[in-house]
Structures are given as structure tokens and as C-alpha cells.
Amino acid sequence: MDDELVRAWRVAERESGVVLLDGFHPLKHALRFGGEVRRVLTADRGALLALAGELAPDVVAALEALAVEVAEERLRALAPRLHPTGVVALAVRPSVAANRAVLAERPRRAPVVVLENPRNLGNVGAVIRLAAGFGATGVVTTGELDPWHPTVLRGSAGLHFATAVERVGLPELPAGPLYVLDPEGVDIRDLPFPDDALLAFGTERHGVSAELKARADRLVAVPMQPGVSSFNLATSVAMGLFHWMSGRR
Ligand SMILES: C[S@@+](CC[C@H](N)C(=O)[O-])C[C@H]1O[C@@H](n2cnc3c(N)ncnc32)[C@H](O)[C@@H]1O
Structure with missing residues (x-):
């Protein structure tokens, strides 16, 4: 039985757009924000349902339908850094076209966060969590890092499903006034951020590139x-989004 489940999982994880949700919170947020969750494996179904009953009663019915128990060592083979909540799931990420449509929508009612060539998966997860919390339109990244990497999903607690997350090339940034955050800029306290702003941040080690600076409106x-x-x-993104939110009621 467990062998069959593992085989079915291995097939499902190779399907297009399928992402790994590692732990209870990413799974909870995927379910809550309308993600298509395909498979849920847990080492202890009773404990998972009890946890959901305590922390997220709104997702209990979905978990009752989806969650299947397998031996813990089988789970560890599927997710080597198994989360202490002992659950892994596969979900389908929103399509690139759907995300691009959200990011391109005008008028835009909340900023898009732009991360130029970020390197640290944990930082990107934290930024996505912030963007979801503040109700930003989305987060776009440039460069090689995959913003849907399992470690990023773990860092965001699965809040990728609550905001549009996409990788784009620098020339394809969504439209809107470009506010680039950089220690050399003008004092943020003198400049409110409009709702349709792109709020751009540089790479961890080298900061904002000359190319992005040249494109900045401010x-x-x-x-x-x-x-x-x-x-x-991620702290800088928090301050930028808080500044935007502080300017509106
Ligand atoms: C860790 S910092 C990059 C540090 C890099 N060594 C540099 O020289 O900019 C990552 C990004 O956070 C943002 N940031 C950090 N401190 C900032 C500040 N005081 N004001 C505005 N943005 C800041 C910028 O977008 C920066 O590129």
C-alpha cells in the first residue's frame, strides 16, 4: 500500500506546475487561498486533523478528504527535511499566464514588490509572506532563483497562494512608477508610495544594479x-510595504 502511494507521488510530482508543500502551514495556506492541492501524505493522520481542528478549522474538511497516512520513513524519503508537523503535500501553482495577468492588471490597487536577482531562498520566502500580509499585488523576481522552490514555499508558509509570485526578466517588469529602495536615495519619509508602485530591492550582496537604478523613477x-x-x-521590504500602508486608510 505504502509502495503504491509513493509511486503515485513520484508520478504526480513530475507533472507540470506541481510544487512541494513541506509542513502544515504551507498546506493550510494553499487550501485556504484556493490552491489546487493534489496529494497529502502524513505520518499521523489523527494528529494532522487535530492540529487543523485547533489552528485552522476552515481546512479540516479538505484535509479529511485528502490526507493519507504513510510510514514516517517513507515520508522522509519524499521530503528529506521533513517538517516537525510530519506532513507533505503536492499542489499546482497558478499558471504563469494567470499570474502575469494579475500583475498587469490596471488600475493596480496595491504595489508589486520587485526583487532583483535575490540569492537567499529564506529571504525570498519572508518577502512573499510580507507581500501576502500587506495585500501587495505580487512579488516578481529577476535572475536564476526559482521563487517557487520548496524552501521558498516553506519560508513563505505557503503564502505564494495569496499573492502573485513570478520570475520575470528585467525588461518585462509590470507597468507602474518604479521606486527603487537604495541607501543612496531620498528620505522615504518625504515620499508617499502610490498604490500602483513597483517597489524594487537589490540583491543581498551587491545591492541594486546600475541598470535598475537607471530605470528608477525615484x-x-x-x-x-x-x-x-x-x-x-526582507526587513527593507517590510519597511517599504509598511510605508505604503501607512499612507492609506
Ligand atoms: C542587504 S541590502 C544590499 C546591501 C548591498 N551591499 C548594498 O550596497 O546595497 C539588500 C537591499 O535592501 C535594500 N536596502 C537595504 N538597506 C536599505 C536602506 N537603508 N534604504 C533603502 N533600501 C535599503 C536595498 O534595496 C538593497 O539593495
Whole structure:
């Protein structure tokens, strides 16, 4: 029985657009925000349903229909860094076309976060979680990193399903005034962010590229004490989104 489940899982995980959800919270958010969850395997079905009953009663019915129990060592073969909640799932990410349509929608009622060539999977997950929390339109990344990587999904607690997340080339950024966050910019306190802004942030090690700076409508800085060179990427996104939110009621 377990062998059959594992084989079916291996087939399903190769299907187009399928992503791994590692742990209870990514699964909960995928279900809550309308993600298509295809398979759920758990080492302890009773414990999973009890956890959902306690933390997320809105997803209990879906989990009752989907969750199947397998031996823990089988789960560990499918997800080597098995989350302490002992559950893994496969879901289908929204299509690139659907996300691009959301990102291109005008008028835009909330900013799009742009991460230029980010390197750290945990940072990107944290940014997606922030974007979902603040109700941003989406997060676009440039460069090689896959923003739907399982580690990013784990970092975002699966909130990819609550905002549009896509990788794009720098020339294909969505339309809208481009506010580039950079320590050399003008003081953020003097400049409200409009709802249709693109809020762009540079790579962790090297900051914003000359190419992105050249495209900026405004360069904006969060002031820092002399001697401090920069804030962490995800922290900077939090401050940028909070600044946008503070300007609206
Ligand atoms: C870790 S920082 C990059 C540090 C890089 N060494 C540099 O020189 O910019 C990552 C990104 O966070 C944003 N950031 C960090 N500190 C900032 C600040 N004080 N004001 C505005 N943006 C900031 C920028 O977008 C920056 O490119």
C-alpha cells in the first residue's frame, strides 16, 4: 500500500506546475487561498486533523478528504527535511499566464514588490509572506532563483497562494512608477508610495544594479545611523510595504 502511494507521488510530482508543500502551514495556506492541492501524505493522520481542528478549522474538511497516512520513513524519503508537523503535500501553482495577468492588471490597487536577482531562498520566502500580509499585488523576481522552490514555499508558509509570485526578466517588469529602495536615495519619509508602485530591492550582496537604478523613477532610502551600511533585504521590504500602508486608510 505504502509502495503504491509513493509511486503515485513520484508520478504526480513530475507533472507540470506541481510544487512541494513541506509542513502544515504551507498546506493550510494553499487550501485556504484556493490552491489546487493534489496529494497529502502524513505520518499521523489523527494528529494532522487535530492540529487543523485547533489552528485552522476552515481546512479540516479538505484535509479529511485528502490526507493519507504513510510510514514516517517513507515520508522522509519524499521530503528529506521533513517538517516537525510530519506532513507533505503536492499542489499546482497558478499558471504563469494567470499570474502575469494579475500583475498587469490596471488600475493596480496595491504595489508589486520587485526583487532583483535575490540569492537567499529564506529571504525570498519572508518577502512573499510580507507581500501576502500587506495585500501587495505580487512579488516578481529577476535572475536564476526559482521563487517557487520548496524552501521558498516553506519560508513563505505557503503564502505564494495569496499573492502573485513570478520570475520575470528585467525588461518585462509590470507597468507602474518604479521606486527603487537604495541607501543612496531620498528620505522615504518625504515620499508617499502610490498604490500602483513597483517597489524594487537589490540583491543581498551587491545591492541594486546600475541598470535598475537607471530605470528608477525615484531612488528611496530608509535613513540609517552613520556607519551602518544597509538593512537586510526582507526587513527593507517590510519597511517599504509598511510605508505604503501607512499612507492609506
Ligand atoms: C542587504 S541590502 C544590499 C546591501 C548591498 N551591499 C548594498 O550596497 O546595497 C539588500 C537591499 O535592501 C535594500 N536596502 C537595504 N538597506 C536599505 C536602506 N537603508 N534604504 C533603502 N533600501 C535599503 C536595498 O534595496 C538593497 O539593495
